[in-house]
Amino acid sequence: MAKQTRKRHAATGKKLQGLAQSVVKAAHAKRDPGIVIPTRALSNSVYDAKRKIITMGKGSQTRTFFNLGMARKFMQTMLIASGCKELNDQGKTTSIRDLFYHCKHTIEGTRENTFDEQSESDPIIEDLEVAIGSLREELGLFAENKGSMVGPMTIVDAGDTIDLRRMGSGGWSVPSIVESDVIQFRKHEARYVLLIEKAAIWKRFNEDRFWDKHKCVILHGGGQPPRGVRRLLFRLHNELKLPVYVLTDNDPWGYYIYSVVKQGSINLAFESERMAVPRARFVGMSSFDVGRFDIDSSVTIALKDEDRNRAREILKYPWFADKREWKREIEQMLKTGVKLELEALSSKDFSFITQTYLPRKLKDKQWLD
Amino acid sequence: MSKKASPARKGKSKSKSPRKALQAESAPPPKPPAPPRARKSAAPETAESMAVQQKEIAVSEFFAKNRHLLGFDNPRKALLTCVKEAVDNSLDACEEGGILPEIWVIIEPANGNGSAAGGEAKKTADAPLTGLASGKGGAKEETQPSLLETVHPEIAQSVSTSLANVTRFRVTVRDNGPGIVKAQIPNIFGRLLYGSKFHRLRMSRGQQGIGISAAGMYGLLTTGQSVEIISRTGRKKPAHRFELQMDTRKNRAEIIKDQELANWPRFTVSDADAAPAEPEEVEHGTEVRIVLEARFQRGRASVDEYMEQTAIANPHAEIHYIAPDGARRDFPREVNEVPASPAAIKPHPYGVELGVLIRMLKETKHKHLGGFLQKEFSRVSLKVAQEICAKAGLTTLTWCSQVVRDQADRLHAAIQGTKIMAPPTNCLVPIGPQQILKGLLKEIKAEFCCAATRDPAVYRGNPFQIEVGLAYGGQLPADDSARVIRFANRVPLLYQPSACAITKSVVDVGWRNYALSQPRNSGPEGPLVIFVHMASVWVPFTSESKEAVAGYDEIAREIKLALQECGRKLSLYIRRRQHAAREGQRRHVFERYIGEVVNACGKMIRVNRKQLYAELQAVAKRRTAKADERFDENGNPIRPGRDELAADANVVVIESNAPEADADAVVPAAVPDADKPKAGRKGAAAKKSRAARGLFDENEGQ
Numbered sequence A: 001m002a003k004q005t006r007k008r009h010a011a012t013g014k015k016l017q018g019l020a021q022s023v024v025k026a027a028h029a030k031r032d033p034g035i036v037i038p039t040r041a042l043s044n045s046v047y048d049a050k051r052k053i054i055t056m057g058k059g060s061q062t063r064t065f066f067n068l069g070m071a072r073k074f075m076q077t078m079l080i081a082s083g084c085k086e087l088n089d090q091g092k093t094t095s096i097r098d099l100f101y102h103c104k105h106t107i108e109g110t111r112e113n114t115f116d117e118q119s120e121s122d123p124i125i126e127d128l129e130v131a132i133g134s135l136r137e138e139l140g141l142f143a144e145n146k147g148s149m150v151g152p153m154t155i156v157d158a159g160d161t162i163d164l165r166r167m168g169s170g171g172w173s174v175p176s177i178v179e180s181d182v183i184q185f186r187k188h189e190a191r192y193v194l195l196i197e198k199a200a201i202w203k204r205f206n207e208d209r210f211w212d213k214h215k216c217v218i219l220h221g222g223g224q225p226p227r228g229v230r231r232l233l234f235r236l237h238n239e240l241k242l243p244v245y246v247l248t249d250n251d252p253w254g255y256y257i258y259s260v261v262k263q264g265s266i267n268l269a270f271e272s273e274r275m276a277v278p279r280a281r282f283v284g285m286s287s288f289d290v291g292r293f294d295i296d297s298s299v300t301i302a303l304k305d306e307d308r309n310r311a312r313e314i315l316k317y318p319w320f321a322d323k324r325e326w327k328r329e330i331e332q333m334l335k336t337g338v339k340l341e342l343e344a345l346s347s348k349d350f351s352f353i354t355q356t357y358l359p360r361k362l363k364d365k366q367w368l369d
Numbered sequence B: 001m002s003k004k005a006s007p008a009r010k011g012k013s014k015s016k017s018p019r020k021a022l023q024a025e026s027a028p029p030p031k032p033p034a035p036p037r038a039r040k041s042a043a044p045e046t047a048e049s050m051a052v053q054q055k056e057i058a059v060s061e062f063f064a065k066n067r068h069l070l071g072f073d074n075p076r077k078a079l080l081t082c083v084k085e086a087v088d089n090s091l092d093a094c095e096e097g098g099i100l101p102e103i104w105v106i107i108e109p110a111n112g113n114g115s116a117a118g119g120e121a122k123k124t125a126d127a128p129l130t131g132l133a134s135g136k137g138g139a140k141e142e143t144q145p146s147l148l149e150t151v152h153p154e155i156a157q158s159v160s161t162s163l164a165n166v167t168r169f170r171v172t173v174r175d176n177g178p179g180i181v182k183a184q185i186p187n188i189f190g191r192l193l194y195g196s197k198f199h200r201l202r203m204s205r206g207q208q209g210i211g212i213s214a215a216g217m218y219g220l221l222t223t224g225q226s227v228e229i230i231s232r233t234g235r236k237k238p239a240h241r242f243e244l245q246m247d248t249r250k251n252r253a254e255i256i257k258d259q260e261l262a263n264w265p266r267f268t269v270s271d272a273d274a275a276p277a278e279p280e281e282v283e284h285g286t287e288v289r290i291v292l293e294a295r296f297q298r299g300r301a302s303v304d305e306y307m308e309q310t311a312i313a314n315p316h317a318e319i320h321y322i323a324p325d326g327a328r329r330d331f332p333r334e335v336n337e338v339p340a341s342p343a344a345i346k347p348h349p350y351g352v353e354l355g356v357l358i359r360m361l362k363e364t365k366h367k368h369l370g371g372f373l374q375k376e377f378s379r380v381s382l383k384v385a386q387e388i389c390a391k392a393g394l395t396t397l398t399w400c401s402q403v404v405r406d407q408a409d410r411l412h413a414a415i416q417g418t419k420i421m422a423p424p425t426n427c428l429v430p431i432g433p434q435q436i437l438k439g440l441l442k443e444i445k446a447e448f449c450c451a452a453t454r455d456p457a458v459y460r461g462n463p464f465q466i467e468v469g470l471a472y473g474g475q476l477p478a479d480d481s482a483r484v485i486r487f488a489n490r491v492p493l494l495y496q497p498s499a500c501a502i503t504k505s506v507v508d509v510g511w512r513n514y515a516l517s518q519p520r521n522s523g524p525e526g527p528l529v530i531f532v533h534m535a536s537v538w539v540p541f542t543s544e545s546k547e548a549v550a551g552y553d554e555i556a557r558e559i560k561l562a563l564q565e566c567g568r569k570l571s572l573y574i575r576r577r578q579h580a581a582r583e584g585q586r587r588h589v590f591e592r593y594i595g596e597v598v599n600a601c602g603k604m605i606r607v608n609r610k611q612l613y614a615e616l617q618a619v620a621k622r623r624t625a626k627a628d629e630r631f632d633e634n635g636n637p638i639r640p641g642r643d644e645l646a647a648d649a650n651v652v653v654i655e656s657n658a659p660e661a662d663a664d665a666v667v668p669a670a671v672p673d674a675d676k677p678k679a680g681r682k683g684a685a686a687k688k689s690r691a692a693r694g695l696f697d698e699n700e701g702q
């Protein structure tokens, strides 16, 4: 372990102990124990216009023990904390699913479980992260791998050198923790990074060896990119100075994915600083592509009410507020009333997307910023 | 009323021999009286031939045939009616005499030898007996528990099969009232429509002068046994004993025996242990003994329940009751004050019906209309009398005897159209909230009790007053609908609940406002007894059998207002209790988690787990102090501080009857409807915050 890492490791252990200490202190003073948790909600997210990222505001909520609505969550937070402390003590890491099982049991004398579903423990982990100001990886936790990458680049993953040019059809699976003590970049010829929304489209790009031809790293996050993929993007962008392009479906969800990559998310606003890529560019698909590429109207999909609401919501995001092209883009979608999937381009040709669509868009600089 | 009975048929039935009649009685399936058949073969009647059959029918004979009008429709009800008539009379007599009532009710099986009455029966057997008595076979009917059986299931007893098959009972009712003078005894017990209460408008249990003689007549008709009366009017007077039968056609008593007694005979009860306490010497009082054909049953609308409810509405009475199986129940006296004697009033003109007006005009001793109106009615001044007469096109000097039918009609209309002051209401003697509370609490172990007596009001010129009492929680069953117990002039009404204005008003009240659940078109649910009493100089019953109160708007309105007044107090209490229960549950939730939190802390730092546990528990306890508010460490009740309920004299809260605020205790069965919107609100809030976070599922935590 690197010296710096070791230091961080020890600091995390201390913070966890502090949490336990505060409970003991409060009980001793006959007070209701509480954990201050910065609020992870829209109401407490601030758009930093200068840095162009979403950051967390100062709002916080105290999760107290003896409050009917909070008691269970308080207990769960303490259990997660103690689980993380054990990991910390033993110098191990584990998956968030594993931690869920580690902390799950039936409360003595009852039929109630400490946790019922992993969906209960995952947000508690995020709460703990913000409460003690330690990131998940510092707590020794990781999520399942999600997302793949290939490109003209060599990296080291946990000590193993990996040539991303020889990853076959599946690509290198992006781990959840991609910090520099795990992943190091070596030689590469990449000129940019392309983040693709879907695995299926990414496969087309890999099969057509787009990355080789255009000298770029191609990456997908299986929909909404997980923290590992976003962190990796951030590092590629900042350490290797590679521009980032985002390719998504033409629907509000696609806009949203781009928005998260670019500015960060509301829920994980505390991570924006180390994950958001404010200069990421949106290459498609655009509502104007229908005209530009003469796409048959039969492959468009009518917007649902839900889509419309989401689109309007995105229009109101402060980080899109001063961008005229974005306004035009979203209004065009609302006007035409249709959305498009990336696969719609296959109506022209299977490789239309890799051979014509994207090269032309990049050449014509037809992207949104 | 005598017109109702067909004279032609009467003549027919009379030809039945006594022997035949008795056989008819014992033959199992009772035949309904045969409908009049068109006699094809017989020669048509002529006015003359019919005239032979046309004759006066004695009232008593009429009632013998129409006994259902008086509550003797079936053997089970007959027993109840008999007891009720005797007990009501006793209570009336004691109160009129200013005596604290002590009443003994003894019911014994009198089957033994069915022929015991044989000899005597002949005398009266000319009365029509068709369909009397035999009842619905020997099978026991399913019955619901009586009021107190639901509260104290331990007293619930089933009627043994042998007792269920008994068809003849001896009912003895004794009181310590003023007694009856010797000369009146045969009239009172041997003649229908002979009483002291009919010719006055005064609040009392009895009204018509039929009650006890009808019971005696029913006994006589069904068993042939004489009615036995012992009465004594004072220490210096001897007791008299009568055995009476009655001539139903002459409406006259036949004195079988008339003795002066040196000593009042003591009760003879087969089981000595069950013998009721009785004084050495009965200085004054009356004892009535009737043998009748009947069936004994327990549960709803039984004699048992009548006794229970009578005790509740008459906490000043001490009642000893011995059921035919020897089961003895004593209802102690809770109030040592005889209710004030109500004053009699004259009828108010608004309440008089046309027929009554015509009869009064005929019977009045006043010559002129002016005097008649002023003297026979209340609230009629000379001016009012003049106004009425003028409106009817008559004068105050019109002779009463000269008022013809359509003049009477106009007079009746004129009365309704004239503004007349409301009748005096000092003639009403309500039970009073304090007495109601005592009455309820002495029989029902409730945890909350409240009562209200409304101010007097008037319907159709008759003053009346409504009282309501609520008994809640404690030992009352939680999962049932509330029991409504109805009273008119302190007499329990056990039949025809659905026809009664009281029941209807209970259904009309929105009990959900008072923290009780209430299914559509029914009363509230929960551990609740609703006591409603109507006091009036004239209770408007829906029928002669005095079972249900008629639904005049004014009455329904007063009942509802009284129910609402009590409902508000009850809801205060229920909400407070629900709150305490919730606090208790809350602590339970906290306590569940304390162990987990202590262990988690213990894994992270060195800590004295035991101490931490205790300290956290102490904090939890303090945070939920409300749950403990009502009990100290020993579980003794702690008087609540000044609060609305505690300050209300008409509310009694008995903490020791309340379930412990134990966390595992079920939250009061009364589903707190009030809480539902709260849950809804919480859901809405959750939705809102989700919306605030954006429409996207921010599930990128991975």
Ligand SMILES: Nc1ncnc2c1ncn2[C@@H]1O[C@H](COP(=O)(O)OP(=O)(O)OP(=O)(O)O)[C@@H](O)[C@H]1O
Binding pocket: B085, B089, B090, B093, B175, B177, B178, B179, B180, B188, B194, B195, B196, B197, B198, B205, B206, B207, B208, B209, B210, B211, B212, B213, B214, B286
């Ligand atoms: N136990 C008693 N002690 C003294 N007087 C009695 C007793 N029982 C009856 N009486 C007198 O006998 C009268 C007749 O009683 P009865 O029950 O027949 O009629 P009532 O009570 O006047 O009216 P109702 O028919 O409504 O009961 C009463 O009015 C009362 O004066």
Ligand SMILES: [Mg+2]
Binding pocket: B085, B088, B089, B205, B206, B207, B209, B210, B211, B212
């Ligand atoms: Mg009577």
